[in-house]
């Protein structure tokens with residue numbers, strides 16, 4: 001098997017693109033895919049400094065590396081989830097990358113900064129992944145705004161997006177479908193949220209890290225069991241095996257043909273969002289979902305009130321750390 005670009009021996013075959021690449025040309029392919037995605041969706045403005053959400057896994061570290069190589073001055077942010085040794089090791093991979101590349105990594109920790117861990121939140125009848133996703137969305141957005149970043153980058157890849165889309169379609173969840181875009185605009189309490197890896201699959205980000213010698217967390221999260229999206233991923237992988245290109249077609253077809261029809265459907269588009277009575281984040285209720293989760297996780301007897309956590313939030317703001325180069 002030969003590399004399509006230079007005719008050297010190929011090291012990776014990409015059946016969804018009916019092609020194969022040698023190591024150098026594969027890296028070029030990844031950069032091209034990310035550069036085109038950033039440009040097509042106007043993800044990052046000229047001179048804008050993006051903040052990259054780092055989990056310590058292959059996708060976020062590959063995305064950070066790609067952004068830096070494409071010339072973006074991207075800083076990173078790592079959120080410790082308190083999932084035992086798994087979180088400890090994930091943080092080590094994030095710090096090691098920041099140290100090697102001489103870039104800034106902002107760190108915060110759910111247990112010390114907010115007062116609960118994901119396993120504790122899960123014990124209060126929440127599924128771990130919903131508590132985790134909610135915490136990441138809320139805290140990473142807050143950190144981005146507090147530090148003056150206007151764009152928050154996440155490492156969601158094509159497999160993630162196709163699985164989430166599959167789940168949203170299964171439930172015909174129009175609110176989520178309307179917000180499933182590679183770019184969610186900023187303003188009104190949100191940093192712009194962008195996903196430059198949506199053209200690359202998991203196999204590609206893993207191969208990218210191996211070729212670039214980026215060490216990343218390979219362990220599966222111990223709380224992932226029962227995660228619906230993993231089931232959808234398995235299903236889509238079986239379809240992809242039988243018919244390469246299925247995921248790309250499913251996701252790109254949605255963006256091209258369906259997404260435009262959902263314009264104006266989300267609460268944000270309709271202007272239905274007010275401010276959380278406690279933390280000020282955008283929400284449709286009196287308290288945002290994250291403040292309610294915090295109340296449940298830190299004090300199961302506590303009834304959520306707008307004032308309950310203000311003091312704790314102020315105390316904890318000072319604990320966030322910054323490591324790596326400034």
Ligand code: SF4
Nearest residue numbers: 128129132221223224
């Ligand atoms: Fe969080 Fe679930 Fe992912 Fe674990 S598997 S890191 S709990 S979203």
Ligand code: ZN
Nearest residue numbers: 276279288291
């Ligand atoms: Zn709130």
